Amino acid sequence: MKISGAGNDGLVLTLGKREKQLLLSVLGQYAVLQARTQPLTRGGGIPNEEAAEKLLAESTAEQRADNVKKLEALLQSAADPLEGSQPEAASDPKASDSKAKRGPGGWRLVLSLDNTEWLLQILNEIRVGAWLKLGCPENRIPKLSATTAKEIWTMEVCGYFQSQLLEALANP
Amino acid sequence: MADVNAMAETAVPETAPTPGTVEVEETKPKSGLEPGYLVVCWNDPVNFMDFVTHVFQRVFGWSRQKAEFHMLQVHEQGKSVLTRESLEKAEHYVHQLQRYSLHATMERDA
Numbered sequence: 001m002k003i004s005g006a007g008n009d010g011l012v013l014t015l016g017k018r019e020k021q022l023l024l025s026v027l028g029q030y031a032v033l034q035a036r037t038q039p040l041t042r043g044g045g046i047p048n049e050e051a052a053e054k055l056l057a058e059s060t061a062e063q064r065a066d067n068v069k070k071l072e073a074l075l076q077s078a079a080d081p082l083e084g085s086q087p088e089a090a091s092d093p094k095a096s097d098s099k100a101k102r103g104p105g106g107w108r109l110v111l112s113l114d115n116t117e118w119l120l121q122i123l124n125e126i127r128v129g130a131w132l133k134l135g136c137p138e139n140r141i142p143k144l145s146a147t148t149a150k151e152i153w154t155m156e157v158c159g160y161f162q163s164q165l166l167e168a169l170a171n172p
Numbered sequence: 173m174a175d176v177n178a179m180a181e182t183a184v185p186e187t188a189p190t191p192g193t194v195e196v197e198e199t200k201p202k203s204g205l206e207p208g209y210l211v212v213c214w215n216d217p218v219n220f221m222d223f224v225t226h227v228f229q230r231v232f233g234w235s236r237q238k239a240e241f242h243m244l245q246v247h248e249q250g251k252s253v254l255t256r257e258s259l260e261k262a263e264h265y266v267h268q269l270q271r272y273s274l275h276a277t278m279e280r281d282a
Contacts, residue, residue: 131218166223169226
């Protein structure tokens with residue numbers, strides 16, 4: 001995967017066919033991810049704690065719903081007509097600021113800075129979700145087996161894309 | 173916290189606080205009338221160290237050095253008190269950190 005800076009406008013990711021498949025495959029898991037609810041506080045003592053916890057849960061759920069819609073728009077714009085799926089549609093700027101299109105060098109994904117952060121959040125949420133499914137192992141990579149293979153693979157692929165994005169952001 | 177590429181540790185200048193010490197930089201003076209709330213990030217075995225550093229930089233606008241200091245504190249001591257704020261601000265920061273799937277909470281300052 002090649003990542004180039006688009007100045008202050010964000011990043012341009014150029015992926016080969018296999019990398020594109022990997023990325024879309026992990027992103028496609030977001031919609032079926034088990035929602036993780038974290039408490040607002042461990043020690044308590046927060047005024048109107050119950051209401052505050054409820055607000056956090058609602059905010060998290062709302063954010064998740066928005067993320068699902070945004071991801072659907074991104075995945076639709078990335079559909080490859082050669083693979084028999086929907087025709088490559090022009091990206092809808094109202095649906096997503098990300099632009100994905102097939103070019104001579106591979107599949108190009110143009111991300112604004114905000115959407116780069118958003119993608120990092122999504123990838124990490126998917127990665128953490130896979131870890132939760134594995135039972136929150138203390139050892140980051142548990143033993144590979146038929147039951148753990150999918151989640152381990154998900155964590156590794158998400159981690160790969162996360163580290164690529166982080167490196168690009170740290171070294172523009 | 174996970175080390176994605178077994179990164180070499182970044183050298184920290186002598187003037188920077190060491191990860192073994194606990195320092196809380198207060199953004200507001202303590203007042204008997206205004207309880208403060210601590211925003212705490214807790215360690216977990218899943219989030220990458222460089223990801224946590226990046227999140228701290230984004231959410232708090234910190235330099236890389238300061239973000240790494242707090243990340244190492246989380247990694248080595250199990251938690252780091254990131255900031256002391258009003259109720260609303262602390263809630264806001266916890267929301268932001270949890271958006272990145274970091275394990276973060278707010279705790280009433282004694």
